[in-house]
Amino acid sequence: MSTFKTVRGMRDFLPEEAKIMKYIENQARQTAELYGYREIITPVVESYELVAAKAGEEVRARMYAFEDLGGRKVALRPEFTASVARLVATTLRNEPKPLRLFCVGSLYRYDEPQKGRFREFWQSNFELMGSEKPEADAEILLLTNRFMKNVGLKNFTFKVGHVGVLRGILSQEGLAEETQNQAMQRMDKKLYDETLKIVKESGASEKGVQTLQKLINLRGASTTKVLKDMAEAVKDYPEAINAVKNLGEILNLTAEAGEKLNVKVEAGFARGLEYYTGIIFEVYVPELDIALAGGGRYNRLVELFGGEPTPAVGVAHGIDRIMLAIQEQKAKINVKETPPVMVIPVNENLNAEALKTAEMLRAENIPVELEVMGRKVSKALEDADRRCVRHVVIVGEKELKEGAVVLRDMQKKEQRSVKIGELAATLKRQAS
Numbered sequence: 001m002s003t004f005k006t007v008r009g010m011r012d013f014l015p016e017e018a019k020i021m022k023y024i025e026n027q028a029r030q031t032a033e034l035y036g037y038r039e040i041i042t043p044v045v046e047s048y049e050l051v052a053a054k055a056g057e058e059v060r061a062r063m064y065a066f067e068d069l070g071g072r073k074v075a076l077r078p079e080f081t082a083s084v085a086r087l088v089a090t091t092l093r094n095e096p097k098p099l100r101l102f103c104v105g106s107l108y109r110y111d112e113p114q115k116g117r118f119r120e121f122w123q124s125n126f127e128l129m130g131s132e133k134p135e136a137d138a139e140i141l142l143l144t145n146r147f148m149k150n151v152g153l154k155n156f157t158f159k160v161g162h163v164g165v166l167r168g169i170l171s172q173e174g175l176a177e178e179t180q181n182q183a184m185q186r187m188d189k190k191l192y193d194e195t196l197k198i199v200k201e202s203g204a205s206e207k208g209v210q211t212l213q214k215l216i217n218l219r220g221a222s223t224t225k226v227l228k229d230m231a232e233a234v235k236d237y238p239e240a241i242n243a244v245k246n247l248g249e250i251l252n253l254t255a256e257a258g259e260k261l262n263v264k265v266e267a268g269f270a271r272g273l274e275y276y277t278g279i280i281f282e283v284y285v286p287e288l289d290i291a292l293a294g295g296g297r298y299n300r301l302v303e304l305f306g307g308e309p310t311p312a313v314g315v316a317h318g319i320d321r322i323m324l325a326i327q328e329q330k331a332k333i334n335v336k337e338t339p340p341v342m343v344i345p346v347n348e349n350l351n352a353e354a355l356k357t358a359e360m361l362r363a364e365n366i367p368v369e370l371e372v373m374g375r376k377v378s379k380a381l382e383d384a385d386r387r388c389v390r391h392v393v394i395v396g397e398k399e400l401k402e403g404a405v406v407l408r409d410m411q412k413k414e415q416r417s418v419k420i421g422e423l424a425a426t427l428k429r430q431a432s
Helices: 015-035 048-052 057-061 081-089 134-150 163-172 177-188 192-201 206-216 223-233 238-256 319-329 348-362 377-386 397-401 420-431
Strands: 045-047 065-067 073-076 099-108 120-129 157-162 263-266 279-284 293-297 312-318 341-345 368-370 391-395 404-409 414-419
Touching (some): 015 099, 015 134, 015 319, 057 177, 120 134, 134 279, 157 163, 206 223, 223 263, 341 348, 341 377, 377 391
Parallel strands (some): 157 263, 341 391
Antiparallel strands (some): 099 120
């Protein structure tokens, strides 16, 4: 018989990893609560048109798309924002703004599997809908900063850019949106020569090409200097000037909030999704060359899906990538676990009594593992020892007659008789 393996690009998480994943997810939920984001749950399968609308050619080419049995073209969601925008354009259209929405779950892209990049991956997603103010963008940056700190990561950096700067130049140079998208796709992949070739061949002026070239080379950790150089580079492009100002306002607000964000501005930075209209950012740690989080402003997506004009900004945090970063940094995570108590019957006639004792303890919120292998007491104790179980309850005939059981402390190698009615309280005292 052939042995089955996971499908390429998919993976199993064993208990130890699942524990870290759940820890990160819980931190994301706590962050959502701290900032007033309400959780929604959207379907894994969406209509192809919806998720393809503004995904960008790279994502479109890598979607799990198929026809369902009803002949509809559908796809596994490659990201969350389209689903949230659909919801805001329809069911939530009359909700008071701003809307702060949070979701978490698995996403699917047919990427080439490599370190930190799989075909099934997990994200927590935060969207702030209804405000075009820089305070909203600053909130998304600050929220991400807090989340990264809370999961225990160190030395993470925000790479920040602004799509409005690049689009401002390309629009003024008369490039059609489709051509702009192609240029931005190349910039996202750092294929700058190809970008400039597309722009040149689409009829942009020499000045336009040179301005883009300048921006591509503009980057640094001194935000004031980079922003000043950007403003100088785009001085003949009014839309781009406004975008540089907008980026400056957002970064000033985050600095004034008292949180020291480690920011690196890159004027020629672009992201693969076509719906961005303003600030864009990604988060990195020195140990990995993949983004742990990414987001930005998108002001026209809800409208595209038939909703009211709704400015919006959001971020997605890669839960499995953050786990990888935690492992690389050997970060200490604080997962509170209550070790289980093991209940062992002395012989098979006492199985029902052992089960009854286990259920009584569980009703008191004490985790219990019941011996279900029919092992002798000595073997069962060896097993408990191997699995680092601290307390064992032995159910024996002699003790039962007195309404008691034997409680054994595996660390101290001590045991004593305890009345069944006092067992839960005794275990709770010893655990605290």
